[in-house]
Amino acid sequence: MSDLIELDGVEKVFEVRRKTGRLRREKREVRAVDGISFRVPRGEMVGYIGPNGAGKSTTIKMLTGILTPSAGRLRVAGLDPSRERTKLAQRIGVVFGQRTTLWWDLPLYDSYKLAHRMYRIPDARFRENLDRCVELLDLASLLDVPVRQLSLGQRMRGDIAAALLHDPDVLYLDEPTIGLDVISKAKVRQFLRDLNAERATTILLTTHDLTDIEQLCKRVMVIDHGRLMYDGALAGLHEAGESERTLVVDLERELPPVQAEGARVVKVEGPRQWLAFPASASAAPLVAHIAQAYPLVDLSVREPDIEAVIARMYDGRPLY
Numbered sequence: 602m603s604d605l606i607e608l609d610g611v612e613k614v615f616e617v618r619r620k621t622g623r624l625r626r627e628k629r630e631v632r633a634v635d636g637i638s639f640r641v642p643r644g645e646m647v648g649y650i651g652p653n654g655a656g657k658s659t660t661i662k663m664l665t666g667i668l669t670p671s672a673g674r675l676r677v678a679g680l681d682p683s684r685e686r687t688k689l690a691q692r693i694g695v696v697f698g699q700r701t702t703l704w705w706d707l708p709l710y711d712s713y714k715l716a717h718r719m720y721r722i723p724d725a726r727f728r729e730n731l732d733r734c735v736e737l738l739d740l741a742s743l744l745d746v747p748v749r750q751l752s753l754g755q756r757m758r759g760d761i762a763a764a765l766l767h768d769p770d771v772l773y774l775d776e777p778t779i780g781l782d783v784i785s786k787a788k789v790r791q792f793l794r795d796l797n798a799e800r801a802t803t804i805l806l807t808t809h810d811l812t813d814i815e816q817l818c819k820r821v822m823v824i825d826h827g828r829l830m831y832d833g834a835l836a837g838l839h840e841a842g843e844s845e846r847t848l849v850v851d852l853e854r855e856l857p858p859v860q861a862e863g864a865r866v867v868k869v870e871g872p873r874q875w876l877a878f879p880a881s882a883s884a885a886p887l888v889a890h891i892a893q894a895y896p897l898v899d900l901s902v903r904e905p906d907i908e909a910v911i912a913r914m915y916d917g918r919p920l921y
């Protein structure tokens with residue numbers, strides 16, 4: 602079994618009641634997840650992104666067994682999450698950036714001792730995993746500090762260690778770098794890269810920080826309105842979003858907008874002009890034409906911003 606996460610036509614429908622009058626209530630269905638299918642093989646690190654309310658948390662809750670799907674088939678490490686939740690707990694680790702699984706008033710180390718007992722981790726393995734996390738996540742000076750006194754970045758590193766002491770095969774990370782400073786973000790990302798490379802831990806990462814995705818995931822899934830809009834290489838997102846690159850040209854003097862096939866001027870500021878052209882096209886013929894027909898002094902090409910690409914996708918229809 603090489604696919605650790607398997608979803609086939611998974612749906613989750615919530616029934617919500619809304620007050621419509623003094624005594625009347627209306628029943629309404631919310632399709633939080635609307636027929637999602639994907640597979641994640643062992644050792645893959647995948648980004649799972651989408652706008653607010655897209656259905657990301659609901660998917661993760663089904664993958665941990667907290668919620669039962671309304672329809673479809675779901676397996677994690679060969680187990681049915683909601684039916685075999687206790688067994689599954691031994692195979693997965695979960696980190697929620699917005700809340701902690703650590704004991705607020707206890708020193709960090711006490712939470713780890715509790716995990717040791719709760720997961721029945723053999724002593725030698727616990728020691729080995731703890732030492733490794735302490736070293737790589739820089740936790741040595743924090744073990745005796747009550748969790749409530751830790752900074753957000755320290756607490757997040759503490760949470761990641763707690764999720765890994767029992768050697769899970771799958772790690773779900775929900776906004777693991779939210780609110781962290783640049784240095785803490787870099788530490789967390791480096792740790793995840795090492796973990797994935799050394800232990801082949803399968804990682805599903807939900808984030809609003811697209812740099813997390815760019816630095817960690819080769820594959821990205823985009824979800825919106827409970828549906829999968831894109832599943833593929835990060836590089837392919839640009840094409841899927843029909844994105845554009847920008848050619849910035851500096852001319853000798855202020856001139857009317859440049860005329861060039863396959864490109865359009867989107868901004869003019871004195872002698873500088875910005876031309877948008879499809880990201881999939883080569884800039885070479887465009888540059889050659891402008892150099893030949895206009896008094897060109899300098900130029901640069903700007904790559905599309907991935908956030909803009911995804912924003913365009915959110916406005917559109919399914920892309921495959």
Ligand SMILES: Nc1ncnc2c1ncn2[C@@H]1O[C@H](COP(=O)(O)OP(=O)(O)OP(=O)(O)O)[C@@H](O)[C@H]1O
Nearest residue numbers: 615617631633651652653654655656657658659660
């Ligand atoms: N327990 C619930 N009862 C009713 N509706 C719910 C429940 N949980 C989620 N929803 C609805 O399901 C949809 C998907 O929510 P979900 O929390 O999965 O989105 P999300 O992608 O995680 O968003 P965010 O980025 O804001 O966390 C939303 O419309 C939400 O209001």
